[in-house]
Amino acid sequence: MTTGPAAKPGELSVDVVIIGAGPAGLTAGYLLTKAGKTVAIIEKDERYVGGISRTVEVDGYRFDIGGHRFFSKSKPVVDLWNEILPDDFISRPRMSRIYYEGKFYSYPLRAFEALRNLGLWRSTLCMASFAKAQVFPNRNVKSFEDWTVNQFGHKLYSIFFKTYTEKVWGMPCDEMSSDWAAQRIKGLSLWGAVWDGVKRSLGLNKKPNNGMQAKTLLEEFRYPRLGPGMMWEAARDKIVAAGGQVLMGHSLRRLAADTKGGWRLHATCVGGGETVIRARDAISSAPMRELAARLAPVPGTVLDAGALKYRDFLTVALKVKSKDLFPDNWIYIHDSKVQVGRIQNFRSWSPEMVPDQDVACVGLEYFCFEGDGLWASADADLIELAKKEMAILGLCDPSDVIGGSVVRQEKAYPVYDEGYADRVSAMREELEAKHPTLHLVGRNGMHRYNNQDHAMMTAMLTVENILAGERIYDTWCVNEDAEYHEAGNEGEVDLPRVVEHTADDRAAALSSMRGVPMPVSQSAANTDRDAA
Known part of the structure; x- marks a missing residue:
């Protein structure tokens, strides 16, 4: 499917060609057409734009792929959201909890509440385990497991940290670096939480007994009434209205540099055939x-870049004859009896996502690797698995399920394994040195675990660079001050300053990404390098 006017069948000539119609690609396309540039965007999906931020619709039911809260500290991003979708945002309460053995626990975890919910015997064991860790701590802390057990004891670690973390990342906690744990769980004090809870029970403390010193998560957020895909469909329509082209069902086959410094992109079309696009700049x-594998001439980094890895996931959406099963946007499943890692409640994101008021629609998220047993399972088998696990969790009766759908999302999370930083750095260095008109943006384009707003910002700065005819902004510094918790005021931060490209800038950018676990061996290597 081609959206927008074509120059001539099979061949186009534009100012900028863009690969991928996700948040970064569409942000770039919108701003470039607004500035008067001609653009063509290729997207391999035949139906949906938005990438991981798309909204899938089946029989009137809409599914958010992963859950996307529209909150950003970046003023330019917030302003752009309002410009593209001025009349369709709704304000939604934020609620996420942990589900363990039939009970809900606050997220972020409130240690005193957790001990109370676990009951006298189990909480006693947790405190005894914690006391043991305090008296006999591990002095050689290397892994996520080492750090977390030292902080909370083995019992609480096994309940609230181990199972979910291993589901998401597909690697044992004793193989993940402790650095990630220190960032992700910073500020939670078990002794502080218990003592606050005791004072609260005596009427001596009116503050929330969450034991947290870190900032809390935002309490509400904006959301498009028909899901995040509504934003990106609106962006696509505005691009086309301005004369741009969005070519659906087109996959990148080859991107070749021409002798004049521009690009010649070859895209394979669904059903056969090929489209060729010529452009001065490529995003x-x-x-x-x-x-890397499709660039011509093939860069020297192609073999290294080919070793970059990703974590994938799939969503099994179930329609259940019931009122809403729980009020949360999603719940985290910390239970080893099931494979599901998180369950979304689509009506809690927006009532308009679910057309039937007597039907609850939930999405069970399974984290996996493309091609493994879960990923390769038939849709019918995955729906049966989801029904079975909902019953095990006590969340619904399988006989009340009246339908289901499966949505697979490949390359959802870039993996920060051994050597990934060197591969990314080498690829970046080579492209910036040899191809200044080729620009990498977004989560997968830069192999960075960015949020939606950070991906948009990389595109916004790239457009500024293209319009200026030189790299005046370092897009790799976007998200360098990222925090795990979403906090602060919306739109409080403006564009980053113009920066010079230095080796220190590049190293800082690569080391400042949103928290993702690294292997213990990689963390040790980084420590040795820093010491040297």
Whole structure:
């Protein structure tokens, strides 16, 4: 499917060609057409734009792929959201909890509440385990498990940290670096939480007994009434209205540099055939390893970039004859009896996501690797698995399920494994040195675990660079001050300052990404490098 006017069948000539119609690609396309540039965007999906931020619709039911809260500290991002979708945002309460053995626990975890919910015997064991860890701590802390057990004791670690973390990342906690744990769980004090809870029970403390010193998560957020895909469909329509082109069902086959410093992109169309697009500048939000394999001439980094890895997931959406099963936007499943890692309640994101008021629609998220047993399972088998696990969790009766759908999302999370930083750095250095008109943007394009607003910002700065005809902004510094908790005021931060490209800038940018676990061996290597 081609959206927008074509120059001539099979061949186009534009100012900028963009690979991928996700948040980064569409943000770039919108701003470039607004500035008077001609653009063509290729997207391999035949139906949906938005990438991981798309909204899938089946029989009137809409599914958010992963859950996308529209909150950003970046004023330019907030202003752009309002410009593209001025009349369709709704304000939604934020609620996420942990579910363990039939009970809900606050998220972020409130230690005193957790001990109370666990009951006298189990909480006693947790406190005894914690006391043991305080008296006999592990002095050689290397892994996520080492750090967390030292902080909370083995019992609480096994209940609230181990199971979910291993589901998401597909690696044992004793193989994950302790650095990630220190960032992700910073500020939670078990002794502080218990003591606050005791004072609260005596009427001596009116503050929330969450034991947290870190900032709390935002209490409400904005959300498009028909899901995040509504934003990106509106962006697509505005691009087309301004004369741009969005070519659906087009996959990148080859991107070749021409002798004049521009680009010649070859895209394979669904059903056969090929489209060729000529452009001065090229923007890529395609996975870095895929871009490397399709560049011509083949860069020297292609073999290294080809080793970059990703974590995938799939959503099994179930329609259940019931009122809403729980009020949360999603719940985290910390239970080893089931494979599901998180369950969304689509009506809690927006009532308009679910057309039947007597039907609850939930999405069970399974984290996996593309091609493994879960990923390769038939849709019918996955729906049966989801029904079975909902019953095990006590969340619904399988006989009340009246339908289901499966949505697979490949390359959802870039993996920060051994050597990934060197591969990304080498790829970046080579492209910036040899191809200044090729720009990498977005989560997969830069192999960075960015939020939606950070991905948009990389595109916004890239557009400024293209319009200026030189790299005046370092897009790799976006998200360098990222925090795990969403906090602060919306739109309080403006564009980053113009920066010079230095080795220290590049190293800082690569080391400042949103928290993702690294292997213990990689963390040790980083420590040795820093010491040297």
